[in-house]
Amino acid sequence: MISRPEAITPAIFAAALCGVVEGIALAALLPAVSSLASGAPVWGLDLAGWLIVFAALAALSFGLNYWQAKRAYGVALDFLESIHRLIGDQVAKQPLGWFARPLAGKLSRMVSNELMQAGEIYAHMFGPLITKITSVVAVVLAAWFWNPLLGLILTASIPVFIVITLVSSALMRRGRRVHEPEEVNLAGRIIEFAQCQGALRSCGQSDHFAPLENALGRSSRAKKQSLWSEIIGFLLSGMVTQAVIVALITVTGTLAVAGTLAPIPALAFIGLALRFTSTLSAITEGAMGLESRRPLLDALEGVLTSDPLPEPPAPGELSAPGTIELDRVSFSYAPGTKPVLREVSFSVPAGSMVALVGPSGSGKTTIARLISRFYDADAGTVRVGGLPVREQTGEQLMGQLSMVFQDVYLFDESLEANIAIGRPEATQEEIREAADLAGVTEIAERLPDGWNSRVGEGGRALSGGERQRVAIARALLKRSPIVLLDEATSALDVENEAHIVAAVERLRTTATVLIIAHRLDTIAKADRIIALDEHGGVEAQGTHEELLAQGGTYARFWDRLQEAQGWRITEVAP
Numbered sequence: 001m002i003s004r005p006e007a008i009t010p011a012i013f014a015a016a017l018c019g020v021v022e023g024i025a026l027a028a029l030l031p032a033v034s035s036l037a038s039g040a041p042v043w044g045l046d047l048a049g050w051l052i053v054f055a056a057l058a059a060l061s062f063g064l065n066y067w068q069a070k071r072a073y074g075v076a077l078d079f080l081e082s083i084h085r086l087i088g089d090q091v092a093k094q095p096l097g098w099f100a101r102p103l104a105g106k107l108s109r110m111v112s113n114e115l116m117q118a119g120e121i122y123a124h125m126f127g128p129l130i131t132k133i134t135s136v137v138a139v140v141l142a143a144w145f146w147n148p149l150l151g152l153i154l155t156a157s158i159p160v161f162i163v164i165t166l167v168s169s170a171l172m173r174r175g176r177r178v179h180e181p182e183e184v185n186l187a188g189r190i191i192e193f194a195q196c197q198g199a200l201r202s203c204g205q206s207d208h209f210a211p212l213e214n215a216l217g218r219s220s221r222a223k224k225q226s227l228w229s230e231i232i233g234f235l236l237s238g239m240v241t242q243a244v245i246v247a248l249i250t251v252t253g254t255l256a257v258a259g260t261l262a263p264i265p266a267l268a269f270i271g272l273a274l275r276f277t278s279t280l281s282a283i284t285e286g287a288m289g290l291e292s293r294r295p296l297l298d299a300l301e302g303v304l305t306s307d308p309l310p311e312p313p314a315p316g317e318l319s320a321p322g323t324i325e326l327d328r329v330s331f332s333y334a335p336g337t338k339p340v341l342r343e344v345s346f347s348v349p350a351g352s353m354v355a356l357v358g359p360s361g362s363g364k365t366t367i368a369r370l371i372s373r374f375y376d377a378d379a380g381t382v383r384v385g386g387l388p389v390r391e392q393t394g395e396q397l398m399g400q401l402s403m404v405f406q407d408v409y410l411f412d413e414s415l416e417a418n419i420a421i422g423r424p425e426a427t428q429e430e431i432r433e434a435a436d437l438a439g440v441t442e443i444a445e446r447l448p449d450g451w452n453s454r455v456g457e458g459g460r461a462l463s464g465g466e467r468q469r470v471a472i473a474r475a476l477l478k479r480s481p482i483v484l485l486d487e488a489t490s491a492l493d494v495e496n497e498a499h500i501v502a503a504v505e506r507l508r509t510t511a512t513v514l515i516i517a518h519r520l521d522t523i524a525k526a527d528r529i530i531a532l533d534e535h536g537g538v539e540a541q542g543t544h545e546e547l548l549a550q551g552g553t554y555a556r557f558w559d560r561l562q563e564a565q566g567w568r569i570t571e572v573a574p
């Protein structure tokens with residue numbers, strides 16, 4: 001995850017060295033105080049000599065601390081830079097269907113503030129933790145060297161802190177297991193609440209949206225439970241620290257009274273023991289701090305280890321450009337769930353317009369997604385240009401397709417830039433020509449800044465029909481050999497409808513068009529119709545006349561559509 005892993009070793013080394021110096025400085029208290037008490041030099045140094053040693057160690061510790069902090073920041077910045085790049089690469093390799101997964105939803109939160117917190121692990125947490133651990137080791141070794149009995153007393157307290165660190169971390173993990181799923185659920189409900197305001201207000205439920213209130217209640221209860229787990233961990237750790245301090249003072253005092261330890265060094269040892277236990281307690285807190293960052297690292301790992309769809313290293317040869325073929329394709333969105341498509345087979349010859357029709361939920365959009373390789377089929381083969389989509393690079397496949405879906409997403413850029421994205425090298429004349437054909441020129445004329453008007457995030461400054469017109473202009477400009485078009489199910493106003501119909505007529509003269517059709521007109525004009533049944537199978541295929549002549553579901557579907565759309569016209573007529 002780091003572009004210069006070799007920078008980590010010096011950072012760890014600096015932190016460890018810092019700990020050793022701090023440990024020695026702490027342990028030097030024992031000979032210094034002994035020299036003070038006896039008035040005689042200890043190891044050749046009198047009190048003044050020891051004070052100079054303290055000053056030298058303090059200066060060395062300061063220098064090392066500065067060096068290690070600089071190194072740690074370097075590693076943290078390197079980590080942040082590398083991880084952003086890795087996530088970017090990983091996201092670009094993911095199948096389009098990946099973006100509908102909850103993991104992808106977490107992505108924006110992750111790359112904005114959570115990565116900073118992960119960077120802090122390197123900048124502020126690892127270094128001090130290593131320093132404290134090595135300082136403890138240095139103090140214990142020095143104490144053994146000075147007086148094995150004191151070394152033994154300090155060593156005995158370490159397992160207690162290891163146990164308390166493990167218990168506190170386990171309590172924290174337990175709390176998180178209870179609390180996190182409720183947090184995710186609550187976040188989803190809040191977004192739902194914001195997005196469904198229109199529907200909720202029309203039902204008079206904007207004040208009391210029961211699913212959100214329930215989620216709030218559950219999240220608050222889970223948060224309390226999780227807080228209690230954490231508090232118990234902190235209380236336990238605090239109590240154990242105090243108990244160890246009392247035990248150390250008691251043992252040292254007893255040894256001093258028994259004459260095993262001289263009183264002044266015993267006092268110095270108590271001071272050292274206090275500092276020692278506070279360092280151990282800081283290690284426990286540091287370990288718990290790292291534990292609290294674990295979900296972040298797990299989420300990061302989830303993104304970085306998501307498998308991209310396998311792709312060949314180089315584009316393959318297209319034996320039948322402009323064609324689409326599905327050969328006994330079956331698919332379900334999740335393993336073990338009901339298949340959405342069952343053994344679907346049909347082909348779309350180059351230059352033809354084929355309409356996909358069928359009841360809601362029959363799998364029409366799913367077919368378009370498999371052709372664009374949002375997902376891979378579970379069984380069967382999807383071919384585009386005569387070559388299975390699995391044997392094409394993403395670039396090769398996308399180069400053949402233009403997609404105009406119902407939920408068109410526009411970038412918060414100018415109207416012109418949103419069309420130009422179809423073919424960035426297109427001239428302004430070509431952009432205007434495509435826009436004219438799709439009826440976007442009229443939109444530009446209406447907007448205050450004309451072609452330079454920004455369309456808002458997702459294109460919300462435009463109506464659904466207008467957004468689709470922009471997407472069609474994009475497709476016209478791209479001039480891809482195949483266009484996948486999902487016709488709007490909702491009624492479009494007359495102007496939008498006329499523009500879209502005209503643009504589709506134009507598109508079919510230059511490209512193969514597979515259209516998920518809902519309008520009578522489009523269906524009747526298609527060269528071929530594929531009718532799906534409600535179980536995701538192909539019910540019938542042929543021309544409109546052939547299918548009508550067969551009777552069956554298509555004929556009934558056509559009657560119902562005629563009735564519905566005829567009824568609509570009667571309704572709006574004066």
Ligand SMILES: Nc1ncnc2c1ncn2[C@@H]1O[C@H](COP(=O)(O)OP(=O)(O)OP(=O)(O)O)[C@@H](O)[C@H]1O
Pocket residue numbers: 100333340358359360361362363364365366367
């Ligand atoms: N991302 C998804 N995850 C799980 N199931 C899905 C997903 N998208 C669609 N489905 C399910 O797959 C089935 C087919 O959906 P699809 O959108 O392909 O149907 P459709 O024929 O296009 O419907 P409509 O005409 O209403 O748009 C439906 O039962 C739907 O609930």
